[in-house]
Amino acid sequence: DAKTTQPPSMDCAEGRAANLPCNHSTISGNEYVYWYRQIHSQGPQYIIHGLKNNETNEMASLIITEDRKSSTMILPHATLRDTAVYYCTVANAGGTSYGKLTFGQGTILTVHP
Amino acid sequence: DAGVIQSPRHEVTEMGQEVTLRCKPISGHDYLFWYRQTMMRGLELLIYFNNNVPIDDSGMPEDRFSAKMPNASFSTLKIQPSEPRDSAVYFCASRPGTENTGELFFGEGSRLTVL
Numbered sequence: 001d002a003k004t005t006q007p008p009s010m011d012c013a014e015g016r017a018a019n020l021p022c023n024h025s026t027i028s029g030n031e032y033v034y035w036y037r038q039i040h041s042q043g044p045q046y047i048i049h050g051l052k053n054n055e056t057n058e059m060a061s062l063i064i065t066e067d068r069k070s071s072t073m074i075l076p077h078a079t080l081r082d083t084a085v086y087y088c089t090v091a092n093a094g095g096t097s098y099g100k101l102t103f104g105q106g107t108i109l110t111v112h113p
Numbered sequence: 114d115a116g117v118i119q120s121p122r123h124e125v126t127e128m129g130q131e132v133t134l135r136c137k138p139i140s141g142h143d144y145l146f147w148y149r150q151t152m153m154r155g156l157e158l159l160i161y162f163n164n165n166v167p168i169d170d171s172g173m174p175e176d177r178f179s180a181k182m183p184n185a186s187f188s189t190l191k192i193q194p195s196e197p198r199d200s201a202v203y204f205c206a207s208r209p210g211t212e213n214t215g216e217l218f219f220g221e222g223s224r225l226t227v228l
Contacts, residue, residue, distance in 0.1 A: 036217075041221075041222075042221060042222075043117075043204050043206075043219030043220050043221050043222050044156070044204070044206075044217075044219045045219070046216040046217060046218075087156075100158050100161070100169070101148075101156065101158065101217065102155070102156065102157065102158070103150075103155045103156035104155050105155060106155075
């Protein structure tokens with residue numbers, strides 16, 4: 001039973017913002033939203049995470065709705081190298097349990113020239 | 114830092130053979146995770162260690178799978194005997210214990226094919 005749902009694929013033009021949605025309607029109060037991506041034949045790469053406030057780092061921004069049932073991860077200026085599978089997941093942060101991640105099928109983002 | 118290092122990157126073996134996958138976590142990281150990724154089931158956690166001690170092995174599929182962490186810089190995942198359904202990419206990941214940046218550091222994976 002998937003805890004998150006994402007669209008299977010999305011396209012984005014190079015240089016434009018890529019907005020990737022994720023639904024996590026059963027998220028519990030102590031669970032964070034995490035985003036990772038996986039470029040072909042490589043290991044997953046951490047992008048960003050958040051609890052309830054919007055977050056921004058050097059790679060992306062994360063917008064979480066007030067009810068925390070959905071979020072959007074934004075790559076502000078997509079490049080061809082951002083073509084990858086993007087995974088949204090929820091998990092507890094910190095302590096001994098963090099790291100027990102489950103990835104579903106994710107969203108295949110294709111950035112085109 | 115060289116990151117999480119896994120070996121071999123690719124392994125092709127025949128059913129019934131023993132397979133050993135190896136992982137060197139990032140120095141100073143207290144947690145080490147073994148994941149398996151397949152098209153059908155996505156990424157699944159098999160087992161994780163904290164300070165070399167197994168904490169949760171509930172994801173290990175069956176007794177054919179075993180994992181050890183004899184010291185802070187080395188872990189193995191062994192499959193004996195291997196079966197075709199074990200074909201997958203196996204990832205090792207690590208994270209520090211004292212700070213939580215939310216980031217797991219993954220290795221490049223070991224692609225296992227069991228014929």
